[in-house]
Amino acid sequence: MNRRKQHATAGDGVRYITAGSLRAAGFQVWHTPTALNSDHVSVANLDGNVAWTEDEIRAFKACLKGAECKWKEGHL
Numbered sequence: 001m002n003r004r005k006q007h008a009t010a011g012d013g014v015r016y017i018t019a020g021s022l023r024a025a026g027f028q029v030w031h032t033p034t035a036l037n038s039d040h041v042s043v044a045n046l047d048g049n050v051a052w053t054e055d056e057i058r059a060f061k062a063c064l065k066g067a068e069c070k071w072k073e074g075h076l
Helices: 019-024 054-065
Strands: 012-016 027-031 041-045 068-072
Touching: 019 027, 019 054, 027 054
Parallel strands: none
Antiparallel strands: 012 068, 027 041
């Protein structure tokens, strides 16, 4: 399912995190800009498995705990 939107809707949010913190936690990070977000990146585990382990999920969530979070209530 393609969930791309042309604009933010109520409840949408974004978290800003550095690629360095994700790499330090053991993830691959590469630049995948979109038409709406030139800073977008993609993230994968180091061995490229589609399914992440519970440890990888915890490590990713730990990176997000210090991330700056901004909510977009229906407006960009």
